[in-house]
């Protein structure tokens with residue numbers, strides 16, 4: 001019988017469970033030593049159903065690990081100026097240690113201006129240019145949560161990145177761009193693909209490490225995966241379908257993140273872990 005190769009799955013659910021358990025321990029120690037629990041402010045503009053679900057998931061997990069969450073729901077009619085003012089207020093509030101502005105913030109909002117209103121020491125979602133610069137230079141700081149989760153998954157599965165060809169499909173501010181920078185900081189040779197890329201398939205076929213971060217269901221065909229490649233599917237699409245044709249990719253990749261259960265759970269685990277880091281620093285304790 002011919003041997004049918006099947007990629008090993010990178011189990012984000014299991015790794016996230018471990019990160020969250022360690023986060024809960026650190027939150028408990030901090031609360032015992034200072035009398036203050038870490039606090040994450042969640043800012044949600046409008047009522048986009050997916051965003052409502054993600055924020056609910058984040059707050060539920062906060063409660064599980066001993067992080068207080070302060071929810072700030074804003075109407076869809078909120079202006080950029082009002083949103084910036086709200087975030088500046090949270091940045092000044094000593095009771096808030098981390099700030100999350102759920103993306104997308106909605107049509108008509110200058111999301112970059114809103115992200116920049118987050119104080120760098122509270123940027124636990126890793127969305128400010130301050131954090132981006134740290135990620136780009138491999139300096140300590142907060143990482144964007146999905147990119148940070150991807151790097152932790154690659155490390156957990158001992159993926160050697162130095163000298164490898166990494167192809168990132170997508171260039172969004174919170175996902176594609178920063179993950180490319182984190183891969184570059186680890187000495188991968190990084191190529192970004194985007195909507196203007198010509199002959200996407202041929203670039204994808206070069207990838208030793210492929211990160212799909214576009215948000216278009218099954219954009220990447222299995223036949224374009226290089227045999228033995230490490231494949232990270234970071235696409236969030238309705239119905240829990242990734243950006244990669246998983247069935248086709250399974251027969252070619254060496255390692256692959258499933259959807260669901262891959263990158264998604266790590267996003268929230270990194271957010272909460274960084275919230276405890278931020279609280280620890282702001283409460284004057286050494287991590």
Ligand SMILES: Nc1nc2c(c(=O)[nH]1)N[C@@H](CN(C=O)c1ccc(C(=O)N[C@@H](CCC(=O)O)C(=O)O)cc1)CN2
Nearest residue numbers: 054101102103104125145146236260261262264265267
């Ligand atoms: N400010 C931010 N906005 C957004 C981010 C972000 O990191 N910061 N990421 C995405 C969405 N997102 C969190 O906000 C997110 C998406 C998916 C998951 C997840 O755990 N998915 C599960 C499946 C969930 C289900 O069963 O419905 C999985 O993949 O296993 C977590 C977080 C956009 N906005």
